[in-house]
Amino acid sequence: MPLATTGDLVGRAATARSAVTAFNVITLEHIEAVVAGAESVHSPVVLQVSENAVKYRYGRLLPLARAAVAAAEGAAVPVALHLDHVQSDGLLRQAPDAGFSSVMYDASGLPYAENLAATRAAADWAHAQGLWIEAELGEVGGKNGAPPLDAHAPGARTRPADARAFVADSSVDALAVAIGSSHAMTTRTAALDHDLLKELSGTLEVPLVLHGSSGVPDDELTAAVAGGIAKVNVGTALNLAMTGAIREYLAARPDAADSRGYLTAGREAMVRTVASIIRVVAPATS
Numbered sequence: 001m002p003l004a005t006t007g008d009l010v011g012r013a014a015t016a017r018s019a020v021t022a023f024n025v026i027t028l029e030h031i032e033a034v035v036a037g038a039e040s041v042h043s044p045v046v047l048q049v050s051e052n053a054v055k056y057r058y059g060r061l062l063p064l065a066r067a068a069v070a071a072a073e074g075a076a077v078p079v080a081l082h083l084d085h086v087q088s089d090g091l092l093r094q095a096p097d098a099g100f101s102s103v104m105y106d107a108s109g110l111p112y113a114e115n116l117a118a119t120r121a122a123a124d125w126a127h128a129q130g131l132w133i134e135a136e137l138g139e140v141g142g143k144n145g146a147p148p149l150d151a152h153a154p155g156a157r158t159r160p161a162d163a164r165a166f167v168a169d170s171s172v173d174a175l176a177v178a179i180g181s182s183h184a185m186t187t188r189t190a191a192l193d194h195d196l197l198k199e200l201s202g203t204l205e206v207p208l209v210l211h212g213s214s215g216v217p218d219d220e221l222t223a224a225v226a227g228g229i230a231k232v233n234v235g236t237a238l239n240l241a242m243t244g245a246i247r248e249y250l251a252a253r254p255d256a257a258d259s260r261g262y263l264t265a266g267r268e269a270m271v272r273t274v275a276s277i278i279r280v281v282a283p284a285t286s
Contacts, residue, residue, distance in 0.1 A: 001073065018282050019231060033268075065098040103122075103133055120171065136211070163175060181210060181215060184236055188215055
């Protein structure tokens with residue numbers, strides 16, 4: 001199947017008051033698991049490669065990107081590629097030739113004016129290349145090895161008035177909002193601010209994105225999608241599934257040496273996790 005585009009998948013989901021799930025991938029096993037999980041519930045999906053994942057792969061984008069393109073083109077469901085949490089302009093400029101239809105440009109750690117200026121420059125360049133672009137306003141913590149954010153800390157939440165001005169002035173196509181989730185959470189205990197989400201959804205005309213969704217319980221995810229979230233990002237949940245399955249496999253087989261055994265266990269655990277999360281986010285697809 002030809003590569004889908006993130007903008008099309010998210011736009012369709014937003015129109016239907018549903019959401020598309022976007023999974024961060026690090027290895028070929030991640031890629032295969034996301035595609036297999038999405039196929040099992042007959043759902044479109046987004047494969048995301050973060051700047052941190054690129055750093056892990058010796059700073060080379062193309063090996064993982066080419067594997068993702070090949071898997072997407074062989075999938076039985078629409079699959080799009082998204083370059084996630086990009087801070088490097090050099091990496092941003094690799095996106096079109098590597099098969100990505102979209103990028104998330106992350107200048108959220110900068111003061112508002114600097115975030116806006118950097119994001120506007122990135123958006124201008126991305127749009128000239130035909131790329132859909134997402135940005136972040138507020139602080140969804142837990143990135144780059146930092147501990148998960150206290151989502152209730154002063155200044156952490158996305159303010160609606162700021163969001164409206166930011167979207168208008170930056171020309172981004174989607175906005176990741178800080179409403180109580182945090183990256184890298186290993187427990188599903190996040191409580192979202194649904195009143196704030198309702199206000200943001202009523203204020204903004206672009207699709208809204210939820211980062212840090214691995215730490216959000218099922219009922220909270222369902223409510224977030226009903227409240228206007230159109231793209232749900234998941235990463236840590238896959239790593240937890242893979243690592244847990246590998247630990248269990250090796251504990252039962254202390255003499256195991258063939259990596260295919262434990263990597264198969266890890267991949268299958270991720271397939272189940274992908275399918276389970278998609279059923280929550282977009283139940284009509286399964």
